[in-house]
Amino acid sequence: CAALRSGGGGNDVHWCFSQVKGAIDDDVAEADIISTVEFNHSGELLATGDKGGRVVIFQQETENKSQSQWRSEYNVYSTFQSHEPEFDYLKSLEIEEKINKIRWLPQKNAAQFLLSTNDKTIKLWKISERDKRPEGYNLKEEDGRYRDAATITTLRVPVFRPMDLMVEASPRRVFANAHTYHINSISVNSDNETYLSADDLRINLWHLEITDRSFNIVDIKPANMEELTEVITAAEFHPHQCNTFVYSSSKGTIRLCDMRASALCDKHSKLFEEPEDPSNRSFFSEIISSISDVKFSHNGRYMMTRDYLSVKIWDLNMENRPVETYQVHEYLRSKLCSLYENDCIFDKFECCWNGNDSVVMTGSYNNFFRMLDRSQRRDVTLEASRESCKPRQVLKPRRVCAGGKRKKDEISVDSLDFNKKILHTAWHPQENIIAVATTNNLYIFQEKVN
Amino acid sequence: MDVEAKRIMALSISKLYSLRTQRGGLCLHRSLLLSMTMRAARDIYHTAQLLRDAEEEQVVPCAPDAAIEEPMEISKDSPQTLTPKEVAMKHQEPKETVEDDKENQCASERHSRKRRSKTAIEPDFLPLKKAKMDTDEEKQHLQGEVLRTNNGNSCRQAETLTAFPTNRAVVAC
Numbered sequence A: 001c002a003a004l005r006s007g008g009g010g011n012d013v014h015w016c017f018s019q020v021k022g023a024i025d026d027d028v029a030e031a032d033i034i035s036t037v038e039f040n041h042s043g044e045l046l047a048t049g050d051k052g053g054r055v056v057i058f059q060q061e062t063e064n065k066s067q068s069q070w071r072s073e074y075n076v077y078s079t080f081q082s083h084e085p086e087f088d089y090l091k092s093l094e095i096e097e098k099i100n101k102i103r104w105l106p107q108k109n110a111a112q113f114l115l116s117t118n119d120k121t122i123k124l125w126k127i128s129e130r131d132k133r134p135e136g137y138n139l140k141e142e143d144g145r146y147r148d149a150a151t152i153t154t155l156r157v158p159v160f161r162p163m164d165l166m167v168e169a170s171p172r173r174v175f176a177n178a179h180t181y182h183i184n185s186i187s188v189n190s191d192n193e194t195y196l197s198a199d200d201l202r203i204n205l206w207h208l209e210i211t212d213r214s215f216n217i218v219d220i221k222p223a224n225m226e227e228l229t230e231v232i233t234a235a236e237f238h239p240h241q242c243n244t245f246v247y248s249s250s251k252g253t254i255r256l257c258d259m260r261a262s263a264l265c266d267k268h269s270k271l272f273e274e275p276e277d278p279s280n281r282s283f284f285s286e287i288i289s290s291i292s293d294v295k296f297s298h299n300g301r302y303m304m305t306r307d308y309l310s311v312k313i314w315d316l317n318m319e320n321r322p323v324e325t326y327q328v329h330e331y332l333r334s335k336l337c338s339l340y341e342n343d344c345i346f347d348k349f350e351c352c353w354n355g356n357d358s359v360v361m362t363g364s365y366n367n368f369f370r371m372l373d374r375s376q377r378r379d380v381t382l383e384a385s386r387e388s389c390k391p392r393q394v395l396k397p398r399r400v401c402a403g404g405k406r407k408k409d410e411i412s413v414d415s416l417d418f419n420k421k422i423l424h425t426a427w428h429p430q431e432n433i434i435a436v437a438t439t440n441n442l443y444i445f446q447e448k449v450n
Numbered sequence B: 001m002d003v004e005a006k007r008i009m010a011l012s013i014s015k016l017y018s019l020r021t022q023r024g025g026l027c028l029h030r031s032l033l034l035s036m037t038m039r040a041a042r043d044i045y046h047t048a049q050l051l052r053d054a055e056e057e058q059v060v061p062c063a064p065d066a067a068i069e070e071p072m073e074i075s076k077d078s079p080q081t082l083t084p085k086e087v088a089m090k091h092q093e094p095k096e097t098v099e100d101d102k103e104n105q106c107a108s109e110r111h112s113r114k115r116r117s118k119t120a121i122e123p124d125f126l127p128l129k130k131a132k133m134d135t136d137e138e139k140q141h142l143q144g145e146v147l148r149t150n151n152g153n154s155c156r157q158a159e160t161l162t163a164f165p166t167n168r169a170v171v172a173c
Helices: A285-289 A330-341 B002-019 B028-059 B069-075 B084-100 B102-119 B126-147 B155-162 B166-172
Strands: A015-021 A034-039 A045-050 A054-060 A074-081 A086-088 A093-095 A101-104 A112-117 A122-135 A159-175 A185-188 A194-198 A202-207 A210-219 A232-237 A244-249 A254-258 A270-272 A293-296 A302-306 A310-315 A324-327 A351-353 A359-363 A368-373 A378-383 A399-401 A410-412 A424-427 A433-437 A442-447
Touching: A015 A074, A034 A101, A034 A424, A034 A433, A045 A101, A045 A112, A045 A433, A074 A122, A074 A159, A101 A185, A112 A185, A159 A210, A194 A210, A194 A232, A202 A232, A232 A293, A244 A293, A285 B028, A293 A351, A302 A351, A310 A359, A330 B002, A351 A424, A359 A424, B002 B028
Parallel strands: A185 A232, A399 A410
Antiparallel strands: A015 A442, A034 A045, A045 A054, A054 A074, A086 A093, A101 A112, A112 A122, A122 A159, A185 A194, A194 A202, A202 A210, A232 A244, A244 A254, A254 A270, A293 A302, A302 A310, A310 A324, A351 A359, A359 A368, A368 A378, A424 A433, A433 A442
């Protein structure tokens, strides 16, 4: 277990408030609850999905990039309804429109593509810009009405003239009817041709061009459902090796699979599992060991897992234990029973790497989020709050008092607001810009520059 | 410990029930975690319950009779305190008795079947079916808990007692 000293100073990054998106009022409409956040590969675009099935894409302004080092702001680029609520008549079940995940495809041409998924259906969206339109048709007026053929005496060639920028989102593919259980992950392969989708019991491999079939590559459904002991909680392709992917389970294990080994990857190539600490055993040990997110590092040598109380970094070459373990909010360990009562123990926190894999970030309660610096062995707790919303205001480190005498500026565990949870965070692939989603607001923080 | 276990068991059951009415259909992951927690709590609770019953049995006044002294000596070899294995076996027995008690079970099963068709739960979510059967059992048990006093006069208590092999009863005395 890596020991950490908390504190600032030295070469630490100081985070400043940049922007906040979303409604200010406390009365949150359920449809506005943010359910996923993702930067694209260049970091220029930032997509969010919400419970209402909408996708909002923000674009970083490039105009004043040359001015000072303060990075430009993100403004709304496109908003569209990705998924609608559906009803499965056969099973009499409602299918939620909530966007579970968004994944960007690497850019190949002028248009941008992303995959968005709800519980059952994945869609490929094309986002394209239109800033010119053809004018001077022979048979039509400018407003579209057909001209009277008798009045046409000359021919002209229509020309493109500039127009106000319009961003269009259109669904190019719909990948449906392949999942019996709820989809929890999608991951685009490094080959840029295929992607995987994972539900509780199965993982399917798709070709981006083909919607009427997919290959099942993992199936952990037991013949007798009564024997079910674990489910798949997340899955991801390796960033460089197109034959490798991992999936995590509700039992705290991660399996690495090689698609070259066999068509059905039920036998893992590697199994990552840390033996349980017997002194920590409780009624809730099973629940808190369930992995809620797994992410490969950008360099492909490590992967990070998030369970309820900790973040673990695994070296792909070492299966028997993680190389680093960070406690996110250990002070909650004694509160597990209450957290079980209010269902917070089932919250699925995500985690993310920074561009050079030196720092990892994850969310917590009370709108706190944690930055865990691997190289400097430091950690800091920050808060996304409307109180610290002055432009370029530096975020002050927060401290939670687990017990005993509460120091000034510390907050006691019992004062934490468990309704304010940060489940989704994203880090710009190249710069120190982070997007942190509270219930219905998106905060953007940037590194302080002197 | 068993008070806590019972509370967690009851909590888990109510959460499992409320899962059924949630929008978006059954969440397999959560059902699984809830079932596991419920079962862990139930096991602890039952163990504690049986230990308590065994203690009560020993406490029940049974005047040492000269007539039965010989049998007592013979059975003195068997342990006075229940080993975990014995407890586990006892745990099985009351369950079997309840399952045999088809008359009482049928009503609840029929009721639950009716409820199930209304919400049209996907048939192959069997762990939930099992949990449901267990939960019906638990519900009965818990209801029984609420209704009966602790003097061992309820029929459920009797079921438990009749399940005991006779030699143990002798040991207890």
